[in-house]
Amino acid sequence: MQISKYSAPEFDPYGDNAAGGDDEGWLAPTADGPLEATLQVPGSKSLTNRELVLAALADGPGMLRAPLFSRDSELMIEGLTNLGVAIERVPGEGAFGPDLRIAPAEELLGSTSVDTGLAGTVMRFLPPVAALALGPTTFDGDPHARTRPMGGIIAGLQALGVDLDDDGRGTLPFTVHGTGSVTGGELEIDASASSQFVSGLLLSAPRFERGLVLRHVGERVPSRPHIDMTVAALRARGVEVDDSEDGVWRVAPGPIRALDIAIEPDLSNAEPFLAAAVVTGGRVTVTGWPAATTQVGALLAEYLPAFGASVDVQGDRFTVQGPADGIRGVDLHLPEAGELVPNLVAIAALATTPSRFSGIGHIRHHETDRIAALANELNALGGRVRETEDGLEIDPAPLTGGPWKAYADHRMATSGAIVGLAVPGVVVDDIGTTSKTLPQFPELWRELLA
Numbered sequence: 001m002q003i004s005k006y007s008a009p010e011f012d013p014y015g016d017n018a019a020g021g022d023d024e025g026w027l028a029p030t031a032d033g034p035l036e037a038t039l040q041v042p043g044s045k046s047l048t049n050r051e052l053v054l055a056a057l058a059d060g061p062g063m064l065r066a067p068l069f070s071r072d073s074e075l076m077i078e079g080l081t082n083l084g085v086a087i088e089r090v091p092g093e094g095a096f097g098p099d100l101r102i103a104p105a106e107e108l109l110g111s112t113s114v115d116t117g118l119a120g121t122v123m124r125f126l127p128p129v130a131a132l133a134l135g136p137t138t139f140d141g142d143p144h145a146r147t148r149p150m151g152g153i154i155a156g157l158q159a160l161g162v163d164l165d166d167d168g169r170g171t172l173p174f175t176v177h178g179t180g181s182v183t184g185g186e187l188e189i190d191a192s193a194s195s196q197f198v199s200g201l202l203l204s205a206p207r208f209e210r211g212l213v214l215r216h217v218g219e220r221v222p223s224r225p226h227i228d229m230t231v232a233a234l235r236a237r238g239v240e241v242d243d244s245e246d247g248v249w250r251v252a253p254g255p256i257r258a259l260d261i262a263i264e265p266d267l268s269n270a271e272p273f274l275a276a277a278v279v280t281g282g283r284v285t286v287t288g289w290p291a292a293t294t295q296v297g298a299l300l301a302e303y304l305p306a307f308g309a310s311v312d313v314q315g316d317r318f319t320v321q322g323p324a325d326g327i328r329g330v331d332l333h334l335p336e337a338g339e340l341v342p343n344l345v346a347i348a349a350l351a352t353t354p355s356r357f358s359g360i361g362h363i364r365h366h367e368t369d370r371i372a373a374l375a376n377e378l379n380a381l382g383g384r385v386r387e388t389e390d391g392l393e394i395d396p397a398p399l400t401g402g403p404w405k406a407y408a409d410h411r412m413a414t415s416g417a418i419v420g421l422a423v424p425g426v427v428v429d430d431i432g433t434t435s436k437t438l439p440q441f442p443e444l445w446r447e448l449l450a
Contacts, residue, residue: 025403026431026442028420029449034282034322037448041270041286042096043068043263044295045437046226049076049121050233051261053129053203055102056085058237060258062102066094067263071436072119079114079126083133096440104258110135110178118142118367118408118436123172124153124196128204131162133178140173144408147171149365152197156189160208184208184253192218193365198249199230205251206239216247222335222362229294236261264290267297269438271343272414274300274320276448278309278347279421281322284448289318296337303340306330307347329353329394338363338370342411345374346418348394349383361390367436368407374415377404381423401425410436417445 048068053076055062067073077087077100084105092099110133116123123141130137140146151170158164161183166174184205191197198214198221205212221227231241231249237259240252265288277284301311301318307330308323329351334341341360348355363370371392375385381402384395404416404426413433420426434441 025427025429028404028417028426028428029446030424031276031280031282031421031449033280035276035280035448036283037273038285038287039273039444039448040095040288041265041273041444042066042070042438042440043094044266045070045072045269046121046229046266046295047233047263048073049119049125050199050203050230051263052076052080052087052100052102053125054233054237054256055258056080056083056104057129057132057204057207057256058102058104058258059255060104062258063260064100064102065092065260065262066096067100068266068437069097070439071117072121075115075117075119075122076126079116079122080129082112082114083126083129083137084109107180108133108178110137110176113138113140116141116145116172118145118148120148120194120196120366123148123150124194124200125203127153127157127164127176128182128201130176131157131160131164131178131182132180132204132207134180136175136177138173138175142408144368145172149193150174152189152191152194153200156187156197156201159187159189160184182208184210184212186213186215188215188217190218191216191221193362195221195223195226198227202227202230202234202241202249202251206234206254206256208253211253212249212251214249214251220335221247223296223338224336225294225296232294264288264293264295266437267293267295267300268339269297270318271297271300271340272418272441273444273448274304274318275343275347275418276421277320277322278304278307278327279322279350279418281324283319283321285317285319287317289313289316291316296339299337299340303330303332303337303344306332307351327351329355329396331356333359335359335362338366339411342370342374342415343418345378345392345394346415349378349385349399349419350422351394352396354396355394356391358388358391360392366411367409368412370409370411373405373407373409373412377412377416378419381419381426399423402427404428406430406433408433410434410438414441
């Protein structure tokens with residue numbers, strides 16, 4: 001089956017298609033046999049929000065083609081617009097919405113507020129931009145946003161001399177009192193809780209008077225591919241970045257080149273559809289797969305075969321064939337790929353042999369405590385899942401239908417959908433939370449099973 005292109009409506013993060021559930025929940029469809037489908041997915045959230053920031057700070061107008069339109073990207077657009085950046089939607093050739101024309105402000109202006117929602121990229125990428133604006137900018141978001149780690153950005157900006165008032169909380173809400181410039185220079189932060197602390201500072205660093213020499217002083221940096229993505233995006237715009245020393249990033253001051261950029265499809269958002277092939281023993285192809293990418297979703301080519309699936313890449317077509325003789329358990333160490341974990345755990349919960357996931361302690365600080373949430377929801381369906389210090393252990397167990405809480409977390413919602421492919425009666429309480437990065441998920445999922 002070829003899934004048709006889905007044309008998304010203009011997304012309103014506060015409207016009917018925003019994150020939210022209903023009283024009855026969403027009954028996850030169950031597959032009655034191997035699925036076979038070909039589909040495309042919208043643009044990468046990680047790339048869209050990085051390129052929006054860089055385009056807003058560039059030396060002239062630029063274009064983003066086939067960007068993602070989701071709650072996270074709309075909140076980034078709104079935040080940059082509040083700071084004085086002109087962002088216009090223009091007709092484009094993408095299947096999921098218009099292109100974006102971005103005209104940087106001659107002078108960024110504060111005296112405004114930014115709603116971060118639950119978007120880590122917004123709450124961590126825009127405070128350094130607000131420090132370059134003239135006037136105060138207040139940041140706040142959804143209730144759970146106030147529990148997400150922010151120390152690396154808050155302490156980092158304060159150490160650079162930025163007046164940031166958080167009443168000593170180290171979390172949202174806070175106010176950045178921008179003066180129109182940031183001196184920059186040498187800085188040490190602990191980015192153990194989130195790679196976005198590093199990316200957020202690097203994205204604005206070329207506009208700091210002295211650039212930035214950023215040193216990580218914690219035990220580890222999770223999700224390093226996301227930092228590599230940031231570095232690659234900066235270099236593509238002519239910014240000099242030296243990351244040759246482990247845990248140190250040197251960004252030279254200078255202009256950020258304006259570009260016309262096409263956004264790659266979101267490979268992490270493709271994951272649940274490819275997982276459907278594994279779970280059902282079917283065959284699913286995602287088109288538009290980039291030949292080279294910094295997206296962490298590219299690692300699915302390594303992880304899905306561990307379950308017994310096979311992967312075939314022909315041009316821009318990435319195909320997964322599920323195993324014919326049942327899903328194998330896995331032993332995966334995934335410090336680089338935390339965002340892929342919930343859907344991989346959903347597959348493992350349906351395996352015939354035990355699984356172990358390690359190196360993922362940092363995902364306790366994502367949209368929710370994903371380790372605890374996955375254990376709670378799978379065990380509530382009859383699973384045998386144990387939390388470890390930095391991961392999960394899963395023993396095979398027959399699952400039964402029942403409620404599945406999404407915890408306002410898009411990855412938890414799609415994990416429930418994956419389990420529901422093989423377990424009748426799984427009811428996701430808030431499938432609308434997928435609007436955070438993929439508003440079209442329910443429609444695409446229904447078409448997958450049509």
